[in-house]
Every structure is written in C-alpha cells, then in structure tokens.
Amino acid sequence: MNLQGKTIVVTGTASGIGAEVARLARFQGARVIGVDRNPPSLTLDGFVQADLSSPAAIDAAVAQLPQRFDALCNIAGVPGTAPSDAVARVNYLGLRHLCTQVLDRLPTGSAIVNVASILGAEWPQRLTQHKALAATDSFEAGAQWLAQHPVAQERCYQYFKEALIVWTTVQSQAWFLQRGVRMNCVAPGPVFTPILGDFVAMLGEERVQQDAHRMARPAYADEVASVITWLCSDAARWVSGVNLPVDGGLASTYL
Numbered sequence: 001m002n003l004q005g006k007t008i009v010v011t012g013t014a015s016g017i018g019a020e021v022a023r024l025a026r027f028q029g030a031r032v033i034g035v036d037r038n039p040p041s042l043t044l045d046g047f048v049q050a051d052l053s054s055p056a057a058i059d060a061a062v063a064q065l066p067q068r069f070d071a072l073c074n075i076a077g078v079p080g081t082a083p084s085d086a087v088a089r090v091n092y093l094g095l096r097h098l099c100t101q102v103l104d105r106l107p108t109g110s111a112i113v114n115v116a117s118i119l120g121a122e123w124p125q126r127l128t129q130h131k132a133l134a135a136t137d138s139f140e141a142g143a144q145w146l147a148q149h150p151v152a153q154e155r156c157y158q159y160f161k162e163a164l165i166v167w168t169t170v171q172s173q174a175w176f177l178q179r180g181v182r183m184n185c186v187a188p189g190p191v192f193t194p195i196l197g198d199f200v201a202m203l204g205e206e207r208v209q210q211d212a213h214r215m216a217r218p219a220y221a222d223e224v225a226s227v228i229t230w231l232c233s234d235a236a237r238w239v240s241g242v243n244l245p246v247d248g249g250l251a252s253t254y255l
C-alpha cells in the first residue's frame with residue numbers, strides 16, 4: 001500500500017476519521033490538503049478552511065485547491081442531531097457539488113472515496129426516490145427536489161447516507177468509463193469519534209443496545225482510515241462503484 005507521489009484532498013481533517021486518513025496518507029507518502037470548517041490539529045501539507053454546506057464556500061475552497069490531484073476523500077459530515085437541512089447540505093448536496101467542481105482536476109487513475117454509513121444500508125427500500133434525487137444535476141436542483149420531497153428530521157441522517165450510496169453507485173459508472181476516475185463509498189459501523197454520542201442520542205438506547213450485542217466494539221478511526229487510503233491507492237485500481245462496509249461484521253448480522 002503506497003501513496004508515494006500522490007496528492008490527496010481530504011475533507012473533515014479537523015477530527016475523527018478525516019484526521020486519521022490525513023495522518024495515515026501522509027505516512028504512506030501522500031501530500032495531503034485538508035478541508036474543514038475547523039482548523040486541523042495535525043500536520044498537513046495544506047489546509048483550506050471552508051463551510052462545506054454552502055456551494056459558494058465550496059467554490060471558494062476549490063479555487064484554493066491544487067490544479068491537479070490524485071484523490072478526493074469526502075469525510076466531513078454531521079450527525080442526525082443536526083437540522084435536516086444541514087445534514088442534506090453537508091452529507092449529500094455539498095459533497096456532490098465538491099466532486100463535480102474538482103472532477104476536471106482528477107486525472108485518469110485517480111479516486112474519490114465517500115464516507116457513507118452502515119445506517120445507509122436500507123437504500124434499496126427507497127431506490128426510486130434516491131435515483132430521482134441523484135438525477136438532479138446541481139446543488140440548487142437537488143435542494144429544489146428536496147423542498148418538494150421533504151425528509152423527516154428523525155430519518156434524515158439515514159436518508160442522506162442512503163442517497164449518497166445510490167448517487168455514488170450510479171455516478172461512478174460514467175466517471176470510470178469516460179474519465180478513468182474511480183468512485184466508491186466506505187460504510188463504517190459505529191466508530192469512536194467525537195460524534196459517536198450524537199449517534200446514540202439519534203438512534204435511542206434500545207437500538208444501540210441491540211447493535212451492541214452484535215459487535216465486539218465500535219471501530220477505532222484508524223481501522224476505517226486504512227480502508228479509505230487503500231481505496232485511494234493503485235492497489236484498488238479496478239474497484240469502482242462499490243459500497244464497502246467497514247463495521248466489524250455488524251451489517252452481516254442483519255441478514
């Protein structure tokens with residue numbers, strides 16, 4: 001596993017999984033440019049402070065990113081304790097906008113990794129809706145579609161992780177065939193990061209206890225980071241359009 005000579009843009013580098021990906025990718029030889037609304041607390045090769053919920057702020061951040069880079073890791077995200085609109089903007093609409101705005105800077109052989117969640121596993125139940133949203137071609141068009149198809153606060157986190165898995169799967173086909181850019185999702189189960197408590201509040205004690213009996217423990221952020229950096233590496237050059245669970249086997253217990 002080697003990222004020598006690669007430049008990687010990582011969102012969410014101020015905390016949790018994003019910080020671990022930045023640390024590991026640099027250790028593996030990459031130049032890492034971080035993007036986050038908060039400043040980083042580790043060494044990076046560049047950092048752009050930006051609010052990834054706003055298309056204008058994303059455009060301003062893109063103007064500060066390198067003209068060419070080899071991977072984009074979309075890791076910034078908010079839990080379902082945030083307002084539904086913020087979850088839509090950060091976890092889905094803004095992520096899509098960033099991908100499309102930097103696509104021309106990603107050469108053949110480069111990679112995009114989107115962090116979804118085990119909580120997006122029920123996407124087949126709403127496939128038609130998620131495909132319709134995926135077919136909207138801009139942040140604004142997506143926001144308009146959502147204004148006509150509002151998402152309840154209680155399920156917004158799950159909904160937009162499902163939508164992210166569907167958009168990634170559908171969009172990856174064209175980008176891989178036409179440009180040689182691979183795009184995949186990673187779907188962690190619970191991870192020890194500062195927002196783990198928000199997930200407990202969001203899901204309720206009963207669901208958390210059910211899952212607790214089905215897994216050894218939550219993941220450490222580095223156990224998720226190593227899969228994300230692998231997907232950025234040339235070793236994963238024939239992997240595109242997948243949603244890869246990194247959950248200690250938790251999803252397999254749902255069968």
Ligand SMILES: NC(=O)c1ccc[n+]([C@@H]2O[C@H](COP(=O)([O-])OP(=O)(O)OC[C@H]3O[C@@H](n4cnc5c(N)ncnc54)[C@H](O)[C@@H]3O)[C@@H](O)[C@H]2O)c1
Nearest residue numbers: 012014015016017036037051052053076077117190191193
């Ligand atoms: N921790 C878990 O149990 C878990 C499980 C599954 C999926 N995830 C996903 O993993 C990703 C990373 O989460 P984490 O657990 O490392 O959480 P975290 O809170 O430690 O990190 C999230 C990062 O995203 C940044 N961010 C949030 N909103 C932003 C905005 N508007 N603009 C710019 N940056 C913003 C935060 O500043 C923070 O640095 C998220 O997409 C989350 O949904 C987490």
